[in-house]
Amino acid sequence: MTIADPILPVVPVTESAPAPSRQPNRFMDFCRQQPLGAVSFVIIFMMMFAGFFSPLVAPYDPLAIDFASLLAPPSADHWCGTDAYGRDICSRLIYGSRTALVIGFTSSFVGSSVGAILGIASAYFGGKIDDWIQRFVDILLAFPLIVLALVVVAAFRKFSVGGVDVNLIVAIAIPIIPRVARVVRAAALSVRVAPYVDAARAAGYSHTRIIFRHMAPNVVAPYLIMLTAFIAQAILAEASLSFLGLGVTEPTAAWGLMLSGNAADFYRQAPWMILFPGIAISLAVFAFNLFGDSLRDFLDPRFKV
Amino acid sequence: MTVVEADKDVRGRPDAQPGATAPLLQVEDLHTQFHTSRGIVRAVEGVSFSVDRGEVVAIVGESGSGKSVTALSIMRLLPRLTGKIPQGRVTFDGRNLLDLDDEQMREIRGRDISMIFQEPMTSLNPILTIGLQIKEPLQIHLGMSDDEAQARAIELLNLVGITDPERRLDQYPHQFSGGMRQRVMIAIGLACNPKLIIADEPTTALDVTIQAQILELMKNLSRKLNIALIIITHNLGVVARYADRVIVMYAARVAEQGPAEQLFHKPRHPYTMGLLRSVPRLDHPRGSKLETIEGLPPNLANVSTACRFAPRCPFRIPVCEQEPPLYPTDTGSLSRCHRHAEIAEGKITWSSLGGVGLNFAANTEAPVLSVRHLTKHFSVSGGLRGASGTVRAVEDVSFDIYPGETLGLVGESGCGKTTVGRLILRLEEPSAGEIHFEGVNLSTGSAAELKAMRRKVQVIFQDPYSSLNPRMTVGQIIGEPLHVYKIVSGRKQNEERVADLLENVGLRPEMAERYPHQLSGGQRQRVGIARALAMEPSFIVCDEAVSALDVSIQGQIINLLEELQRKFRLAYLFIAHDLAVVRHISARVVVMYFGRVMEIADRDVIYGGSLHPYTKVLLDAAPVPDPTIEKQREPRLIKGELPSHLAPPTGCVFNTRCPLASQECREVIPPLEEKRPGHFAACIKV
Numbered sequence: 001m002t003i004a005d006p007i008l009p010v011v012p013v014t015e016s017a018p019a020p021s022r023q024p025n026r027f028m029d030f031c032r033q034q035p036l037g038a039v040s041f042v043i044i045f046m047m048m049f050a051g052f053f054s055p056l057v058a059p060y061d062p063l064a065i066d067f068a069s070l071l072a073p074p075s076a077d078h079w080c081g082t083d084a085y086g087r088d089i090c091s092r093l094i095y096g097s098r099t100a101l102v103i104g105f106t107s108s109f110v111g112s113s114v115g116a117i118l119g120i121a122s123a124y125f126g127g128k129i130d131d132w133i134q135r136f137v138d139i140l141l142a143f144p145l146i147v148l149a150l151v152v153v154a155a156f157r158k159f160s161v162g163g164v165d166v167n168l169i170v171a172i173a174i175p176i177i178p179r180v181a182r183v184v185r186a187a188a189l190s191v192r193v194a195p196y197v198d199a200a201r202a203a204g205y206s207h208t209r210i211i212f213r214h215m216a217p218n219v220v221a222p223y224l225i226m227l228t229a230f231i232a233q234a235i236l237a238e239a240s241l242s243f244l245g246l247g248v249t250e251p252t253a254a255w256g257l258m259l260s261g262n263a264a265d266f267y268r269q270a271p272w273m274i275l276f277p278g279i280a281i282s283l284a285v286f287a288f289n290l291f292g293d294s295l296r297d298f299l300d301p302r303f304k305v
Numbered sequence: 306m307t308v309v310e311a312d313k314d315v316r317g318r319p320d321a322q323p324g325a326t327a328p329l330l331q332v333e334d335l336h337t338q339f340h341t342s343r344g345i346v347r348a349v350e351g352v353s354f355s356v357d358r359g360e361v362v363a364i365v366g367e368s369g370s371g372k373s374v375t376a377l378s379i380m381r382l383l384p385r386l387t388g389k390i391p392q393g394r395v396t397f398d399g400r401n402l403l404d405l406d407d408e409q410m411r412e413i414r415g416r417d418i419s420m421i422f423q424e425p426m427t428s429l430n431p432i433l434t435i436g437l438q439i440k441e442p443l444q445i446h447l448g449m450s451d452d453e454a455q456a457r458a459i460e461l462l463n464l465v466g467i468t469d470p471e472r473r474l475d476q477y478p479h480q481f482s483g484g485m486r487q488r489v490m491i492a493i494g495l496a497c498n499p500k501l502i503i504a505d506e507p508t509t510a511l512d513v514t515i516q517a518q519i520l521e522l523m524k525n526l527s528r529k530l531n532i533a534l535i536i537i538t539h540n541l542g543v544v545a546r547y548a549d550r551v552i553v554m555y556a557a558r559v560a561e562q563g564p565a566e567q568l569f570h571k572p573r574h575p576y577t578m579g580l581l582r583s584v585p586r587l588d589h590p591r592g593s594k595l596e597t598i599e600g601l602p603p604n605l606a607n608v609s610t611a612c613r614f615a616p617r618c619p620f621r622i623p624v625c626e627q628e629p630p631l632y633p634t635d636t637g638s639l640s641r642c643h644r645h646a647e648i649a650e651g652k653i654t655w656s657s658l659g660g661v662g663l664n665f666a667a668n669t670e671a672p673v674l675s676v677r678h679l680t681k682h683f684s685v686s687g688g689l690r691g692a693s694g695t696v697r698a699v700e701d702v703s704f705d706i707y708p709g710e711t712l713g714l715v716g717e718s719g720c721g722k723t724t725v726g727r728l729i730l731r732l733e734e735p736s737a738g739e740i741h742f743e744g745v746n747l748s749t750g751s752a753a754e755l756k757a758m759r760r761k762v763q764v765i766f767q768d769p770y771s772s773l774n775p776r777m778t779v780g781q782i783i784g785e786p787l788h789v790y791k792i793v794s795g796r797k798q799n800e801e802r803v804a805d806l807l808e809n810v811g812l813r814p815e816m817a818e819r820y821p822h823q824l825s826g827g828q829r830q831r832v833g834i835a836r837a838l839a840m841e842p843s844f845i846v847c848d849e850a851v852s853a854l855d856v857s858i859q860g861q862i863i864n865l866l867e868e869l870q871r872k873f874r875l876a877y878l879f880i881a882h883d884l885a886v887v888r889h890i891s892a893r894v895v896v897m898y899f900g901r902v903m904e905i906a907d908r909d910v911i912y913g914g915s916l917h918p919y920t921k922v923l924l925d926a927a928p929v930p931d932p933t934i935e936k937q938r939e940p941r942l943i944k945g946e947l948p949s950h951l952a953p954p955t956g957c958v959f960n961t962r963c964p965l966a967s968q969e970c971r972e973v974i975p976p977l978e979e980k981r982p983g984h985f986a987a988c989i990k991v
Contacts, residue, residue: 195772199833202730203786203840204759213785217776301820302775 037294043287051098060088062095062253071270081272095253104235107169111176112227119184140178148175153246172234180226187219228292232285328355335393337378344606348374350557359531363548367855370554372537376503416446419494423506429478436474442496461492482946484515501533512717517926542928546935556613563638565932573640576614583860585889588929597860672705673876679738696950698724700900711877713891721900722880726846763837767849769829773821780817786839806835827858844876884927899958906984916991965990
């Protein structure tokens with residue numbers, strides 16, 4: 001008997017009190033139950049807003065070169081200072097949030113979701129299928145993230161939809177797949193042997209239903225943690241690829257590029273060149289992590305009173 | 306059991322000490338609270354009792370009644386942040402334990418008071434040898450040298466009946482069986498000559514034959530070494546066999562306490578009376594319907610000032626709006642009931658529920674399910690040396706189940722009874738043999754036939770906590786099959802049908818919006834039953850369907866299952882290890898041991914005139930909640946443990962433990978023969 005045991009029956013079990021019927025507002029519920037999540041959502045929303053409406057929000061053209069104020073420190077004119085070409089860092093950050101959100105979030109989302117499905121399927125079917133999927137995952141895991149992304153970028157033709165580099169998204173998503181698949185499989189293995197999965201099998205449900213309806217919701221915690229953690233990695237991978245000339249290229253405004261370009265040469269004279277993009281990336285990562293955690297708790301019915 | 310032969314007295318006689326007349330442990334007005342996010346939970350309120358030297362005291366109660374928390378409070382092992390003891394005194398050997406600092410308390414734990422937990426599988430550290438774990442307290446508390454500790458460890462293993470102790474000290478926990486591990490736990494508990502051992506559900510995780518061995522051992526040790534014993538349990542049979550005094554707890558308070566004999570024969574509290582009536586019993590003629598205590602225990606975060614048991618009590622009167630004190634009664638026990646005197650005068654008795662008995666007329670119809678020569682072998686491989694082998698989980702099992710009938714399947718853990726259930730449910734593929742369901746051979750049937758069979762054969766699992774998907778509401782869980790199999794069309798009708806099913810299993814329709822974690826164990830099990838019923842099955846496998854539930858809830862669920870059986874003409878395969886429960890619900894019983902069927906017969910024949918020695922031993926080992934019967938009978942303890950599946954015995958699988966075994970038994974596999982009409986047994990000696 002565990003110590004928690006005596007507390008268990010305390011969970012409301014009154015048979016008499018019917019729940020008051022009210023129009024459920026999931027969004028308001030989320031804000032009420034997860035105030036930190038709501039704050040992080042506001043940050044993400046602000047980033048999205050800045051990304052979509054960059055021309056309206058940004059004080060300057062991100063590409064405008066101003067030789068009069070090279071490496072200017074933060075001031076009333078340039079809130080975050082300027083870089084070596086006199087470009088306004090604040091404006092570049094605002095435009096850069098497009099790239100960060102689209103590439104970072106999308107590639108992490110695609111990679112983690114495919115990885116999660118692969119991981120659950122691997123755990124559910126077991127046997128030969130599990131072996132094959134896991135050996136494939138092993139092969140992918142043998143390559144460092146950046147090397148694998150390089151191979152993918154090099155192997156496919158450049159392909160963009162609406163100005164978004166799909167090629168780059170795929171290149172960053174693929175190395176994420178095996179990493180997520182491995183972790184989710186471990187969690188799914190314990191769900192696989194739970195009696196409610198046996199009950200679903202005994203009821204004769206289809207494999208798809210069991211995987212998506214009965215197993216997937218119960219491994220959502222590791223999935224969300226991996227997803228949010230990989231957003232940061234994806235933004236940095238995008239920067240590395242850009243640095244190697246395979247991703248977005250100068251003079252496009254991108255956070256990773258701002259950190260890795262000639263900022264390295266000037267950071268002693270102009271620390272704001274790396275300070276503000278660094279803060280932007282950290283803030284984005286922090287917000288996504290926090291949001292992911294809150295979402296996980298919010299989605300878990302066991303955390304509700 | 307003859308293992309307890311401590312030829313020298315291992316510690317100073319306690320009665321030689323001054324003040325030996327005072328009780329060893331005196332708990333006075335103990336209050337324990339948990340501060341949780343949902344408010345303060347008063348887990349123990351005003352509990353007082355005392356334990357004398359060498360006395361065996363049992364604390365009985367349902368889960369959440371505060372019995373384990375009482376033990377943890379004595380040991381001061383409550384969770385540091387949430388657990389608080391605002392009031393009370395725990396005097397042990399002249400010292401108030403609640404006043405001691407952590408350092409002094411640590412010296413007492415394991416040395417003067419030791420504790421034995423329920424789960425022998427997880428209470429031992431898997432990466433340390435048994436020897437190291439027994440020697441640890443000796444070296445820490447008594448400052449023994451390694452050699453001294455080694456000698457004492459060997460002596461202790463001898464004491465708890467483990468043979469070849471020198472060699473076994475170097476082994477790891479996984480090399481011991483569950484019963485042997487519990488013996489090791491007891492050896493660790495005894496290591497420093499404690500004055501008191503607190504055993505929290507010490508045998509709940511063990512099989513019935515092993516349980517009998519362990520309890521006998523503990524009782525003998527307690528007598529021999531004059532150690533006081535507090536046994537915390539929900540099993541009334543265990544209490545009857547071993548306790549001198551019994552404390553019945555209900556909703557954080559003591560409901561009744563007194564000498565075991567009095568409490569069992571003359572209970573003076575309605576809860577105790579109800580509890581004794583709601584267990585199916587081997588020593589009473591089988592009633593047609595189990596008596597139950599209706600309702601649920603109260604929520605401890607929010608209790609009223611009325612008698613805690615009043616909402617469930619059939620004898621409540623206006624005065625029960627006031628919390629009763631513990632009244633002394635005519636039998637010398639204490640009862641927290643205003644009407645204890647009327648109970649003593651016999652004015653209040655539980656009325657029999659009566660009800661229609663199940664009609665077990667001889668079946669003339671075709672069996673709904675018929676199993677022939679069912680066999681399942683698992684191949685195991687593993688270890689760095691590539692050790693491999695075959696586990697014969699199920700070997701040549703055959704039986705029939707008729708419409709509307711319950712077939713009980715009993716056996717100890719590892720006997721293959723659960724595997725039989727899983728094979729019938731097609732969760733595992735059989736290695737050999739055939740299963741016919743309503744005339745269709747499940748190994749050769751078409752996909753459509755199998756899909757139809759899936760609907761007709763349903764399952765209720767043991768653990769109501771893990772058998773429901775935590776992410777789905779009750780309505781979604783029950784409504785899913787309706788939707789998948791298009792049993793009803795449209796959302797509205799689905800909801801109506803779910804409400805209907807919920808009412809069938811005794812739940813309110815509003816429950817559909819709840820999540821499983823918001824329900825109690827019994828309610829969850831009802832949801833599991835409703836889910837099975839949604840498919841409109843004709844046959845349900847009940848895999849230990851009531852063994853995880855509290856006694857009073859267990860009775861409710863058994864009655865529900867019987868009621869549904871009559872209503873929908875369901876056939877059950879009732880898999881269980883509790884012989885009394887199986888006797889209550891089954892028409893016929895199959896006894897399995899080590900993958901094979903030992904005996905099949907009608908219920909009354911199995912329980913009245915069984916032939917197979919294993920069945921006899923099994924029935925002997927089961928404790929009965931009656932101290933008089935328990936004290937009189939000399940338990941014929943079954944020797945030994947289950948054999949290893951990797952090295953199965955030759956000939957009859959039971960020959961290693963059988964009292965009748967001869968050379969022939971080690972050579973011939975006994976066939977399952979019809980010894981009398983309708984009575985099959987696999988034994989060459991009968």
